[in-house]
Amino acid sequence: MRPALQFLLPLLCALTAFAADPATLIAPTPEKLEASIRRGVEFLLDDQNADGSWGSAEKTKELNIYAPVPGSHHAFRAAVTAMCVEALMETSEAGTNSRVTKALELGEAWLLENLPKVRRANSVAIYNVWTHAYGIQALAAMHERTSDTARRKLIKKTIVGQIDLLRRYESLDGGWGYYDFKHGTQRPTSDSTSFVTATVLLAFERAKKIGVEIPDDLVKRGVASLVRQQNKDFSYLYGEQMKYRPAMEINRPAGSLGRSQACNLALLAWGATNITQSVMTNWLNRFVSRNEWLGFARKRPVPHESWFMVAGYFFYYGHYYAALCTEHVPEVAAQKYHGQIAAILLPLQEKDGSWWDFPLYNYHQQYGTAFTLMTLVRCRTDHRPDRAKAKPALRD
Numbered sequence: 001m002r003p004a005l006q007f008l009l010p011l012l013c014a015l016t017a018f019a020a021d022p023a024t025l026i027a028p029t030p031e032k033l034e035a036s037i038r039r040g041v042e043f044l045l046d047d048q049n050a051d052g053s054w055g056s057a058e059k060t061k062e063l064n065i066y067a068p069v070p071g072s073h074h075a076f077r078a079a080v081t082a083m084c085v086e087a088l089m090e091t092s093e094a095g096t097n098s099r100v101t102k103a104l105e106l107g108e109a110w111l112l113e114n115l116p117k118v119r120r121a122n123s124v125a126i127y128n129v130w131t132h133a134y135g136i137q138a139l140a141a142m143h144e145r146t147s148d149t150a151r152r153k154l155i156k157k158t159i160v161g162q163i164d165l166l167r168r169y170e171s172l173d174g175g176w177g178y179y180d181f182k183h184g185t186q187r188p189t190s191d192s193t194s195f196v197t198a199t200v201l202l203a204f205e206r207a208k209k210i211g212v213e214i215p216d217d218l219v220k221r222g223v224a225s226l227v228r229q230q231n232k233d234f235s236y237l238y239g240e241q242m243k244y245r246p247a248m249e250i251n252r253p254a255g256s257l258g259r260s261q262a263c264n265l266a267l268l269a270w271g272a273t274n275i276t277q278s279v280m281t282n283w284l285n286r287f288v289s290r291n292e293w294l295g296f297a298r299k300r301p302v303p304h305e306s307w308f309m310v311a312g313y314f315f316y317y318g319h320y321y322a323a324l325c326t327e328h329v330p331e332v333a334a335q336k337y338h339g340q341i342a343a344i345l346l347p348l349q350e351k352d353g354s355w356w357d358f359p360l361y362n363y364h365q366q367y368g369t370a371f372t373l374m375t376l377v378r379c380r381t382d383h384r385p386d387r388a389k390a391k392p393a394l395r396d
Contacts, residue, residue, distance in 0.1 A: 027339025043353035052106030055363040071121030082138035083370035123184025136203040174221025191240035195259040198266035250309035258314030262321040312358035316371035338379035
């Protein structure tokens with residue numbers, strides 16, 4: 001916290017609570033929701049590269065995130081391509097919209113060819129862990145979308161390869177991080193970060209549902225890492241390196257607002273019994289009522305420069321996993337959260353149909369739009385996930 005501004009915190013908290021009153025969030029009509037989704041889809045269709053991928057190393061600025069070439073950009077492009085492919089599949093327009101069908105054919109072919117090639121950029125930057133996680137998610141969705149036996153076999157083989165790469169780049173103590181500032185060893189000596197580990201574990205869950213065997217040891221170490229970073233109120237440390245500074249701003253509930261949903265979901269998916277109905281609804285309530293802690297950071301160009309050291313890139317990430325959390329609460333409550341989340345997101349759509357939260361070369365509009373589309377499709381009134389199928393039971 002900036003020392004000279006600490007006296008403003010109580011007032012800021014009060015103003016935030018008032019401004020983010022959930023009662024002021026009016027759910028958009030289904031027509032407005034669908035129009036917003038269509039605009040987002042059109043942006044992705046117009047923005048796709050000729051080779052089927054999304055994103056590029058363009059749109060640089062004076063302050064660029066550390067991204068050694070070419071490996072960082074291989075990872076960024078593959079990760080956002082996986083997210084865009086999954087987002088287009090989830091909008092349900094594939095098969096009815098010829099442009100979406102063609103974009104998916106190109107995108108899926110690009111992923112199957114390029115995902116196996118992605119590696120760490122250098123001894124420090126391990127951005128490829130994001131690629132492998134979201135690559136697995138997209139591949140699992142591709143598997144569900146096809147009935148072709150040979151194609152399903154190829155997809156599963158590619159997923160197994162991504163899991164093997166995640167084993168190679170697993171942090172020494174378990175879990176996953178995306179920097180190794182310590183020793184730059186073959187197996188990273190980096191401390192795992194809670195949200196990356198949660199993202200990987202949830203990708204593993206997707207793969208498990210289509211019949212891919214997930215290595216028990218990877219899961220156990222990843223879960224143990226998350227448990228070590230869990231606070232009593234179910235906020236989570238940013239990373240294991242923060243364990244001796246648990247009261248640091250980034251580790252407090254406001255700093256954890258964009259990652260608690262993913263972490264709670266990941267632990268629930270792999271057998272945690274302390275992620276109860278109360279925990280899930282409490283953090284969904286916090287997410288909506290305290291949403292401006294994330295909003296203050298949106299579009300700021302410096303990571304962690306906002307209140308509670310929140311970085312802009314947690315905004316749409318957090319909303320996506322919050323939407324996934326709604327699949328684990330009663331339907332009436334879920335509908336309430338859907339309306340509130342949609343009311344937050346629709347006004348933030350850009351004139352070109354995209355959403356973005358952090359300037360990242362030419363990848364931010366793509367991942368922001370993909371996250372938001374996957375969030376908004378879960379806010380549809382006809383979205384009815386089977387809450388009893390493959391969903392961990394929540395205790396009251």
